[in-house]
Amino acid sequence: MAKAEQQNTAIVLATFGTATASALGGLLAVNAAMAAAFPQTPVKLAFTSNQIRRIWHRRATDPAYVAAHPQVPADIFRVQGILAAIANLQDRGHDTLVVQPTHIAPAEEFHDLAAYVRGLASIRTLKPRWQPFKTIALGRPLLGTYHQGHPYADDIRLTAHALAGDAALARSHDAALVYMGHGNRFFPSGGLYLECAARMRQLYPEVLTLIGTIEGFPSLAEVVADLRLHKARRVLLKPFLLVAGEHATRDLAGPDEDSWQSILTRQGFEVIPVLKGLGEHPAVARIFVDHAAQAAAEAGVELR
Amino acid sequence: MAKAEQQNTAIVLATFGTATASALGGLLAVNAAMAAAFPQTPVKLAFTSNQIRRIWHRRATDPAYVAAHPQVPADIFRVQGILAAIANLQDRGHDTLVVQPTHIAPAEEFHDLAAYVRGLASIRTLKPRWQPFKTIALGRPLLGTYHQGHPYADDIRLTAHALAGDAALARSHDAALVYMGHGNRFFPSGGLYLECAARMRQLYPEVLTLIGTIEGFPSLAEVVADLRLHKARRVLLKPFLLVAGEHATRDLAGPDEDSWQSILTRQGFEVIPVLKGLGEHPAVARIFVDHAAQAAAEAGVELR
Amino acid sequence: MAKAEQQNTAIVLATFGTATASALGGLLAVNAAMAAAFPQTPVKLAFTSNQIRRIWHRRATDPAYVAAHPQVPADIFRVQGILAAIANLQDRGHDTLVVQPTHIAPAEEFHDLAAYVRGLASIRTLKPRWQPFKTIALGRPLLGTYHQGHPYADDIRLTAHALAGDAALARSHDAALVYMGHGNRFFPSGGLYLECAARMRQLYPEVLTLIGTIEGFPSLAEVVADLRLHKARRVLLKPFLLVAGEHATRDLAGPDEDSWQSILTRQGFEVIPVLKGLGEHPAVARIFVDHAAQAAAEAGVELR
């Protein structure tokens, strides 16, 4: 590929977003890994949550907030949604895009993102030279998706390897490792989480790794039943989410009686919460980088 | 809806197909339930497997075979694929179609079928009156699919109820109930099977219901681990497939050493195989009928 | 291309159809030219008019009609619409199709046909090997369409050349040549007809060639104004339609006072009607054959 063409290439890192400033780390780590891997390619962050974008735009107009949060990059304060992020790159001449989600599972959000990419890629001008995009490729979520060249089970296996540190930490505490995934009442994704937990039990047989989801199947009740069956007493509880945002601080470890920590504690387990997002594992960030590179390569683009 | 319009409506029952004459029962039962529920609406069977259609077309030219199999309906001998089944109905003036899959899970085959329906429904003539179809609706598989009005979890729950007879039979043998689902190496569907088994364990707590898949996750190894964990000794083994065709006679209960019956027996379990397809449960056939009626109703069509 | 693959190729000749048995000639001539040009490839005729198909299907059940019309091929009596014609070829294993319209202009009917082809071509199974079609290509109408490789003006030029015989005939009668095109009140196609007439006037400057349409612009009134401007007295009147069916026998040369012949005669012109369809010109049939071959070639298929 000629140098000139490379200048037309850009990466969009598509994420739900988080309003928790302290949770940005998991996200910015993936962003930084992407930028480091492809130093000649601009990486643009997009937040798909309308509500969270508005929160940051409001904060941007609050000098006190800005001053108090020097660690928040300027890009976050003016972050756009997926359509505007893509369109503004296109308007500046970037006609070759790789859209890399930070999603964990190929569920509702990933399908919606794919709908945006498909809609944009479907635009066909009568003369090829006026096409808005030469290429607009979509990377796989962490746990993969339907893909003949990259079976999702392989992606799950790589993720299970990337989480070795979590298993080691649980083992050092002589605890079961329980992840809290997000899940979805309408869109089945529980099987991927269960398969990932099964792979981790194979890789790290000395640690009982289980996973439940906030919404849908498998629920915490299923996790508790399994903990009981295996006679576990101590639990290392960690979000299976990119960032340790509100779900982590409230639903996982919050003081409310229906937080997972509260419930597990009431049921007699000793709970050690770990409020770190998956994005903070460098090996996990690396998987997102690899997925972007593979999506690009399959579209005939070499990211640099 | 006026009488005249109803005459334009037809149902296509889309199934992979089976080359095993004795296994047609599970399929014809669903077909018969559909015809009984909507006596004024033609029901057309389509086999999506090119190979299986060719087997039946070859048999149709073999008078000895035809004579020896009086129970095989004429429609099976000349069965067509999904596109031709739909198009020939359209050519005869049926512009309102409900395509009801007999698929168990919303996996590869269902997505391919949806691609056919979407492609056909996307045809837009300049004048609405020349549209090939007024409506072409797609029903949900047995275990549901993404649907805001009918969460897949509700479909799983209905299926778990419909399988009460299997749980009762296992209980009468004091056996665990182990289902063999199909699964897919590329397309994750295991979570739906696992959720269905979990629902059955809730509904029928005295029976340990487990499910494994021929391809993908969860495998028989995962089932065996769970059987061991629960100290099960006896297993009622049954296909979680529409028909008890080749998978049932070979992969489940075949004499080969890698059939599930052989493996489980070698591992010390007492195995009671039951070679019946899910379609043979009237309550399961009824779910497919309901899914067709609901898909029709959502498209503004009342099946009669 | 390997021999085996050629067996998967077929041509669909898509035409509005005609209920006039004597007018089939213009259509069958194109069909025969196609079959002669590609002897190893089946050619299937499709009638897009629902009404005309039903007329032939009714006639097929009338032994007296069939006996009285031995020149009507059996394929006409059981002719299907575009969707069923394509789908039944696909069902028999033809996954590489060239759909060649017999349309004159790229107007409403061509766009509707393109919508069918686009809808069918949009079907994407998850695994490429289950695609219903490897290729489904669409040929250009007689007067071309938007195409970067084959500008429509070149197709018009070829048509003007192919109609040399009409110009010679008009000249031998010392008459202006007036074509009756179909036109469309909603879809602008008049410019293509006018451009074709302008090209004929350049090629055959000694003959005043004009064209009007039954519907839309330019109307017969515009033609009459031009005839007057050029002081023409005698008019050779011929359909600019594939077949000389009902439009020719009724609207062009019918005894009613609003047929073009009646109107022109009343306005003082001497009218010589010629009831032959464009398809009866071998050079016109050849253009349709070439368009099919070019559409195939652009899709990487060699028709044989």
Place this chain on the structure above:
Amino acid sequence: MAKAEQQNTAIVLATFGTATASALGGLLAVNAAMAAAFPQTPVKLAFTSNQIRRIWHRRATDPAYVAAHPQVPADIFRVQGILAAIANLQDRGHDTLVVQPTHIAPAEEFHDLAAYVRGLASIRTLKPRWQPFKTIALGRPLLGTYHQGHPYADDIRLTAHALAGDAALARSHDAALVYMGHGNRFFPSGGLYLECAARMRQLYPEVLTLIGTIEGFPSLAEVVADLRLHKARRVLLKPFLLVAGEHATRDLAGPDEDSWQSILTRQGFEVIPVLKGLGEHPAVARIFVDHAAQAAAEAGVELR
């Protein structure tokens, strides 16, 4: 419609753009008419020409240019393409858009614009409430397009009425009125121009109105032949283009020997060039406004 919803509505005025500052008038007139007609709805201008956008962006960085052109609005200096214009509105919460082209004919540029709109409108999130757009409607070009409710011939008739001033001006000079349209070598649009000229000759029979195109059919040669046939001597020559930009100053009235003025003069006609764009006729601007209102109304949106 509730007040709150109206705040979500916006208009995008899509135009090729012009780099000629003095020619912006024709465009800004349409923009102003739109803003005046719908005072509560933001109107955003988009230039589809990449090259022209870059020229304005470069000028924006040149303080001398900006100072010397106080009549150029700030929006022009930072104008974006169609995708970014739409996406930035969407990002700010406008989910109900009317895209109104300033195109004269439904030719290449209009079809490309329609492809953008269709691609964006095709985005389907799993849950309706996350759709990027509630509605994205596309208005008709000046001369209409295929539309069952608004036959293009009616739009042409309205345009012919709107151009009464041109006919009156030509008459006052005892001149034929010759328009220079743009045309397209690949995409047939000449028939619409010819139909418009025919309508004007009917409405203003005392003026010979003719039209030729820079590219494609009908060419200037065809116009000259008609001028000769009607024995015209004097010609009022005017662009049939939204703005009187480079085509007007160079191709129509430029000093080069192949400008239309030079050619017509050499051929013995007396030429009176009028360098005004169609957009400068308030009645033409009004048609674009009406087309936007109708597109909105058909989509269930009332523009205010």
